[in-house]
Amino acid sequence: MKILVIIVFIAILGSLGSALYHLVKHPDGDESGKTAKMLTVRISLSLVLFILLFIAFASGLFQPQGLGARIEHIRSEKAAGPQP
Numbered sequence: 001m002k003i004l005v006i007i008v009f010i011a012i013l014g015s016l017g018s019a020l021y022h023l024v025k026h027p028d029g030d031e032s033g034k035t036a037k038m039l040t041v042r043i044s045l046s047l048v049l050f051i052l053l054f055i056a057f058a059s060g061l062f063q064p065q066g067l068g069a070r071i072e073h074i075r076s077e078k079a080a081g082p083q084p
Helices: 002-025 031-057 067-080
Strands: none
Touching: 002 031
């Protein structure tokens, strides 16, 4: 699952780079259709990535490991009280 997320993220960056290329290479608007198409692809890939991440967190494939997870762990230890 992590590899799939990385592949989708790289595809998002590639689409964004392609749109930038068409925007810079043809500033007069000749290639504006290609720029719009690449930006549409980027938005679609971003939505797919968001849905994949949501499913991965909901199913437990990805576990939060950031600051929020540590704070929650500390709170749960305090709520449980001292261990004998």
